[in-house]
Amino acid sequence: MKILVAVKRVPDPNATIKVRPDGTGIVTDNLKYVVNPFCEIAIEEALRIKENHGGAEVVLVSVGEQVCQEQLRTGLAMGADRAILVLQDGDVEPVIVARALAKLVEQEQPDIVMLGKQAIDDDSNVVGQMLAEMLGWGQGTFASEVKLSEDKSSAVVTREVDGGLEDVEMPLPAIITADLRLNEPRYASLPGIMKARKKELKEIPLGDLGIDQSVQVKVHKLSPPPERQAGKKVETVQELVDLLHTEAKVI
Amino acid sequence: MIAWSESQLMIRDAVRRFVEDEIKPNLEALEHGDMPPYDILRKMYSTFGMDQMAKAGFAKKIAAEKSGEEAQPRSNGGDPSARADQVAATIIPIIELCRYCPGMVTAMGVSVGLAAGAIQSKGTIEQKERWVPDLLTLDKIGAWAITEPDSGSDAFGGMRASARRDGDDFVLNGSKTFITNGPHADTIVFICKLEEEGVDARERRILNFVLDRGMAGLEQTPALRKMGLHSSPTGELFLSDVRCGIDRLLGGANALKATGGGRAGAKATFQTERSGVAAMALGMVEQCLELSVKYAKERVQFGRPIGDYQLIQDKLARMEVARMNLQNLVFRTIELVSQGKTMTFAEASAMKLYAARAAVEVAMEAVQVYGGNGYMSEYQVEQLARDAKVLQIYAGTDEIQIRAIAKDLLAAD
Known part of the structure; x- marks a missing residue:
């Protein structure tokens, strides 16, 4: 069994993000980068499948700049077997990531492709779905539980939907995208970290994959959320009720 | 060694995350309540595989001893950077824990370093097998x-x-x-x-x-x-x-x-203890510096952030000098151990003397940067200042370190 896991490098969700004054992007100086938290959950799930179903090869893939290897090493330290970095400078739009992954699926022939449901930087939430469409595979998105059949020919994915849970079954190979409650990712152990540097990390320039790289969506401008206005102090409850009625118009 | 390697930084980030998730929220109970440090330390050991590493290392040593060979101090014989990573893996948790909880390092160090260390260096094979494994994994506290x-x-x-x-x-x-x-x-x-x-x-x-x-x-x-x-x-x-x-x-x-065995043995124990103090001091100094820089930017007096004033700048700059010196001492320790060398007793004493004084000075200055807030327990510098003082006292007071350094200098012809 082979599981391909997509890994994205994103700014630390706990960092304070500032938009550049010209609106072309965010200020990246001294910004700390981590594995996208949903991708981390995807890696963890792949490792658990490997541990609980008699072994599997877990292969990580990232599309981006050279520095993305830091995040791949983190995944290798957690226990993944090897990694592939598809090199491309600058932002890569989701459809190109999906095409690159589709190409790698052709080469690697995995039984499952695990992804995070979305990246916490651009919140696109499309790569898994587009990849399923490109490959013609079944997809279980927003997974909060993954169960494989005894013979590993199919999977039941529990999805968190409005007002409850939905179980969907699909034959393998399939696409699964991880939601927040799927699992709690492990810390990389110290021996795991030390072993990670010896594991294979293959680099492939995006251009070598021979995929359509035409850009369909361009980011025009980023703007920070409006600054929060100072609140108002009121003297009496009556005044508060009046303001809620006349100004805030909530009652 | 002149900088942390990529693997070492990864170890640092992982341990730091654990400390921030598991220890920071419990700081109040650990420092001002009745929570003993052992359960969190055990969790850290199992989370990071430190217990398994210690067990494996012990088994190897005992096997070598039984077959009558010299125990190899570190594996990865051919790769010096892998050896350095192994040594750093034991030191980085000390640094990271000390940013929040130097007491936990003391509890851990005494159990794993001093108690298990003494049995390992002086005990018979039977005695080692009887007591050491449980101490190394913190299943038992020493x-x-x-x-x-x-x-x-x-x-x-x-x-x-x-x-x-x-x-x-x-x-x-x-x-x-x-x-x-x-x-x-x-x-x-x-x-x-x-x-x-x-x-x-x-x-x-x-x-x-x-x-x-x-x-x-x-x-x-x-x-x-x-x-x-x-x-x-x-x-x-x-x-x-x-x-x-x-x-x-x-x-x-x-x-x-x-x-003379008993005395010499205890002296060797002191030496290990002393070289660990530099790592402890580094963690405390790093945290004090980070907190002080943050506060100097935020705290406004007379219409300007206090970091604009030269008297505050002087404190921050001195803290940075101490941090750099301590980091270099830690790098040197890692380099020496990974090459299988030991520092002299006088050198370990000199390192301990400098590290303890630097930690106390930096922590006290951090309190000063914070002013009235620094004196309050709500801000962490107050705890670090109290904690730092012990470094000048335990494992040999400053005065005893000075005596050891001077004795060594004056003994030379």
Whole structure:
């Protein structure tokens, strides 16, 4: 069994993000980068499948700049077997990531492709779905539980939907995208970290994959959320009720 | 070694995340409540595989000893950077824990470093197998008891704890104080003097016994109140006619024959302890500096952030100098150990002297940067300032370090 896991490098969700004054992007100086938290959950799930179903090869893939290897090493330290970095400078739009992954699926022939449901930087939430469409595979998105059949020919994915849970079954190979409650990712152990540097990390320039790289969506401008206005102090409850009625118009 | 490697930074980030998730939220209970540090330390050990690493290392050493070979200090013989990573993996958790909880490092260090270390360096193979594995994984907590109410720096000369021979047994008596982990210890290395007719008390043979919690005549007091290191329980031990066999005497019958072994052995233990202090100081200084820089940017007085004022800048710059020096000392320690070399006793003393003073100075200056807020427990610099002071006292006071350095300098021709 082979599981391909997509890994994205994103700014630390706990960092304070500032938009550049010209609106072309965010200020990246001294910004700390981590594995996208949903991708981390995807890696963890792949490792658990490997541990609980008699072994599997877990292969990580990232599309981006050279520095993305830091995040791949983190995944290798957690226990993944090897990694592939598809090199491309600058932002890569989701459809190109999906095409690159589709190409790698052709080469690697995995039984499952695990992804995070979305990246916490651009919140696109499309790569898994587009990849399923490109490959013609079944997809279980927003997974909060993954169960494989005894013979590993199919999977039941529990999805968190409005007002409850939905179980969907699909034959393998399939696409699964991880939601927040799927699992709690492990810390990389110290021996795991030390072993990670010896594991294979293959680099492939995006251009070598021979995929359509035409850009369909361009980011025009980023703007920070409006600054929060100072609140108002009121003297009496009556005044508060009046303001809620006349100004805030909530009652 | 001139910088942290990529793997070392990954270790740092992982441990830092653990400390921020598991220790920071419990800081109040650990420092001002009754939460002992051991469960979190055990969790850290199992989370990062430190228990398995320690077990594997121990098994290898014992196997080598049994086959009569010299134990190889580190594997990865051919790759110096892999060796450095292995050594750094033991030091980085000390640094990261000290950013929040230097007391936890003390509790951990005494158990794993001093108690297990003493048994490992002086014990017979049977004794090592009996006590060391559980200590290395923190399944059992260890204490190392040398200090007494009337003997601190003059540890051996003034020591009154005694072992009297009674047939094949020994009968132990004495009281020990300032014993880290004393209230909770399962395994205690008890250092005392053999009662010998006609031998002056100052010259008597030093013996190390291993005691288990609950032995008849052994009393472990509740934790004493102290200035800092509140997360590390410190207590007293009272022994009245504790009877034990030679199986608990470290080194067995050989310990009764060898000369000077007890003193030299304890000295080696001091050396390990002293070199660890630089890593502790680095963690505390890093945290004080980070907090101070942050506060200097945020705190506005007379219409400007206080970081604009040169008197504050002077403090920050000095903290950075201390941080750089300490980091270099830690790099040197990692480099030496990974090459299988040891530093001299005088060098370990010099390192400890500098590190302790730097930590106290930086932590006190951090309190000063924070002003009134710094004096309040709400801000962490207050705790770090109290915690730092112990570095100048335990594992040999500053004065004792100075004596060791000077003695070495003056002994040279």
